[in-house]
Amino acid sequence: MSTRMRFTIWRPLATAVITLLTAAFLTPTAAHSASDAAGLSGAARESRPVYSYQNAVREAVWVDTGLDGDGDGRTDRVAVDVVRPREPAAQGRKVPVIMDASPYYSCCGRGNESQRKTYDAAGNVVRMPLFYDNYFVPRGYAFVGVDLSGTSRSDGCEDVGGRYEVQSAKAVVDWLNGRARAYTTRTGSATAKADWTNGRTGMIGKSWDGTIANAVAATGVRGLKTIVPISAISSWYDYYFAQGAPLYDSGPDRLADYVDSPESHAKCTAVQRRLVDEAPRTGDLTSLWAERDYVKNAHHVKASVFLVHGLQDLNVRTKHLGQWWDALARNGVERKIWLSQTGHVDPFDFRRATWVETLHRWFDHELLGYDNGIDREPMADIERHPDQWVTSKVWPPKGTRTATLRPAVGARPGVGALGLRKGTGTTAFTDDPGLGETDWAAQIDASTPEKAGFVTGALTRDLRLSGSSKVTVTATPTTATAHLTAVLVDVGPDVIRDYAASGEGITTLTDRTCWGESTAGDSACFKETTARTADVGQTVVSRGWADLGTYADPGKGVPLTPGKAYTITLDLAATDHVVPAGHRLALIVAGTDKDLIDPPADSPTLTLDLSRTSARVPFVGGADAFARATFGSAARTPYAGPLDGVGTPHHTYRIP
Incomplete structure (x- = not known):
């Protein structure tokens, strides 16, 4: 254990006065004993x-x-x-x-x-x-x-x-x-x-x-x-x-x-x-x-x-x-x-x-x-x-401001761009309850039917996300029920804790270390752990879900009218993540996130109106930081390495 900082004892003024008066009447030995007795x-x-x-x-x-x-x-x-x-x-x-x-x-x-x-x-x-x-x-x-x-x-x-x-x-x-x-x-x-x-x-x-x-x-x-x-x-x-x-x-x-x-x-x-x-x-x-x-x-x-x-x-x-x-x-x-x-x-x-x-x-x-x-x-x-x-020093850091990112259609269906300019056109996906966020992220550069993906070019400098994002989606469903998922992904190779494995990022060892005092019936010694890691080609850094039927009232869902457009804002989970230079930032919109939300009654196809779809993301430095990190970036270049990403999230009956 590292050496602890030395510090003085703070007390309210009255307590300090009493302490000084008491110390004045103690012999040096008695004063030292009082200090020891106080721990x-x-x-x-x-x-x-x-x-x-x-x-x-x-x-x-x-x-x-x-x-x-x-x-x-x-x-x-x-x-x-x-x-x-x-x-x-x-x-x-x-x-x-x-x-x-x-x-x-x-x-x-x-x-x-x-x-x-x-x-x-x-x-x-x-x-x-x-x-x-x-x-x-x-x-x-x-x-x-x-x-x-x-x-x-x-x-x-x-x-x-x-x-x-x-x-x-x-x-x-x-x-x-x-x-x-x-x-x-x-x-x-x-x-x-x-x-x-x-x-x-x-x-x-x-x-x-x-x-x-x-x-x-x-x-x-x-x-x-x-x-x-x-x-x-x-x-x-x-x-x-x-x-x-x-x-x-x-x-x-x-x-x-x-x-x-x-x-x-x-x-x-x-x-x-x-x-x-x-x-x-x-x-x-x-x-x-x-x-x-x-x-x-x-x-x-x-x-x-x-x-x-x-x-x-x-x-x-x-x-x-x-x-x-x-x-x-x-x-x-x-x-x-x-x-x-x-x-x-x-x-x-x-x-x-x-x-x-x-x-x-x-x-x-x-x-x-x-x-x-x-x-x-x-x-x-x-x-x-x-x-x-x-x-x-503070969290989120000072200078963190929200930037509004816009998706745009690409050359292939479901493989679009992500930037600051307002997009036009539409793209569609069909809910597949058998797939989830790690599947979508691994196929970010492929035209697959179960997701719509939007990616920046390779960043020219690091870009830090810090806080909670929101994704606003305008979608037209083909059925009366529909679930939505939005995720932000860091696309690029990395070594991370394998959070999807059973230990959720740790491996428990057999050796023990002791923290405090033990008795015969209560040991202070516990099994050591070590980080369990995974080599990945992409990392989901934030996610959020919603039932499209709550578009008007988050407290009550209603049946949808097939063929009608609805606008809803999804709250994404808080994060603090640096997308490094050379990596790309992606937004994925899809349906059921396998093992994380339950599927709807049907498997709808949803068509996104990109002119009315956006992500509000907190960056350290705001929109200016995003613009600097993407200025001059090359067209999307898929990572060609052998990295697989983490597996499907370890799913059992969850208890908090």
């Missing part, structure tokens, strides 16, 4: 592992949510497992909390090794999944693992991002801040107080866990100081649909069934029925989805946000990070971001040492108040090539 090194000035993990307090409490989701006549209690250092409480000092609220602690496990909680005979946690408790408890933090409502040892119902689930996590933050009641048992009356914490809480988690962190932050709950959402959902509608086009051939009822406990499954038929009835596969926006849209409540967020996402995450797609990031920016939320080349992967498994160090410094700054400079460092870390990272 600080006088040299490095960061939280250090001075507390015993072996002797940490391990306890379970059940927090009252104030809701009766399972309808049994009493308010639900959620199970909260706590691991905290013993020494601070004995010395009369309080500690901050790192919290991971999850539905997966008993059903499925957490992390690359699918770890589950284990318990001793008294019901206290022995193994807490992941490294957070092993690493941070010795450094003066408590770690809290929450079983979301209806899962594992908790009462209530799992309603997949809804009121019961969010409240089950928010109630724990309230309890940590003295505003909610907890009990020492699931059904008893003996209460438990969180008198060992100062209430300063940071939530962390990948996927569904990170989604709950987003949701709780969007309530504005007091005491939540920071969240670290990794590959997290920001709107559950956008997890299951893309502007009306359905994904994954399932709905939230299947997820609830996947994680709920047998007890809650028996009690929660009404909640489960709502997850079916109010989440129709038509893609219509309902009140159920509105309740699960956290973006609209971003103005309530008071916590800072350290967001991590894979740019090739085809499970929780980067639309989630883009719309959440933009909403947080509009509301002035303190933010930091990491963007990797991986799919749905935790940073512990693609940049381990730097991740642990950075997370440590982030929590020290946000929860302990140390002025370690992390808030003055570049906002964004971006993986350009496997294990090769760059930084950006």
Whole structure:
């Protein structure tokens, strides 16, 4: 692990005065002991592992949510497992909390090794999944693992991002801040107080866990100081649909069934029925989805946000990070971001040492108040090539502006040009549900019937895309239903993480490295990973989908009139990608994206009106940068090498 930066401790003025007065009355030996007890090194000035993990307090409490989701006549209690250092409480000092609220602690496990909680005979946690408790408890933090409502040892119902689930996590933050009641048992009356914490809480988690962190932050709950959402959902509608086009051939009822406990499954038929009835596969926006849209409540967020996402995450797609990031920016939320080349992967498994160090410094700054400079460092870390990272002072970078790109017909059907001048004419394609974005990209220079492709000439200089794009399409279908896909492609040879393989860009090894302290029942040692790469001839860098029937109202689809033209704008997922000089930038418009959206009832042919079709793409330097990069470029020159590209995206039943 690299040497950490030295930094000074920041405290509000009153605290600083008290500290100075206290130090004045301490002998040098006593002052040094006080510093050690606080988990600080006088040299490095960061939280250090001075507390015993072996002797940490391990306890379970059940927090009252104030809701009766399972309808049994009493308010639900959620199970909260706590691991905290013993020494601070004995010395009369309080500690901050790192919290991971999850539905997966008993059903499925957490992390690359699918770890589950284990318990001793008294019901206290022995193994807490992941490294957070092993690493941070010795450094003066408590770690809290929450079983979301209806899962594992908790009462209530799992309603997949809804009121019961969010409240089950928010109630724990309230309890940590003295505003909610907890009990020492699931059904008893003996209460438990969180008198060992100062209430300063940071939530962390990948996927569904990170989604709950987003949701709780969007309530504005007091005491939540920071969240670290990794590959997290920001709107559950956008997890299951893309502007009306359905994904994954399932709905939230299947997820609830996947994680709920047998007890809650028996009690929660009404909640489960709502997850079916109010989440129709038509893609219509309902009140159920509105309740699960956290973006609209971003103005309530008071916590800072350290967001991590894979740019090739085809499970929780980067639309989630883009719309959440933009909403947080509009509301002035303190933010930091990491963007990797991986799919749905935790940073512990693609940049381990730097991740642990950075997370440590982030929590020290946000929860302990140390002025370690992390808030003055570049906002964004971006993986350009496997294990090769760059930084950006702000994200998207200053000077990023949207350019409107126009498609134009070419010499052959479906093989057109892409530039700044308005195009004319039409081109057509026929939906083929057996093909997808990687198939289309591999055939960008071929006249194939299932896609319409538009390509620049070879770039004369690098061109950086940063942010979220939009593609407006005017299309005339031959059937009453039609789905659309738009993708941006970097055409040219490269070595990338193989995000379409089962590891989504990583390979898990057998050797282990250790991060924190271990006990007999909870090892701090985890399997190492390495980048899994692929030689490619083209890379899809952003994609978006829509049901053409939502052209007038994104919240409700209607049947189409064959032969009538419709205009719709597709939101493409956020990205940050450099198309290097010598490569080409392509826009592809097609129908069903195999394994990523479900096909429509029919397989229509769609005719595009190119004079009314365009892509609005955020470039660093805007339209001027695009013009410079394409000025003097030669006519499209297909790459003649043997590179195949990544395979079909690894498709199983997806869970966040």
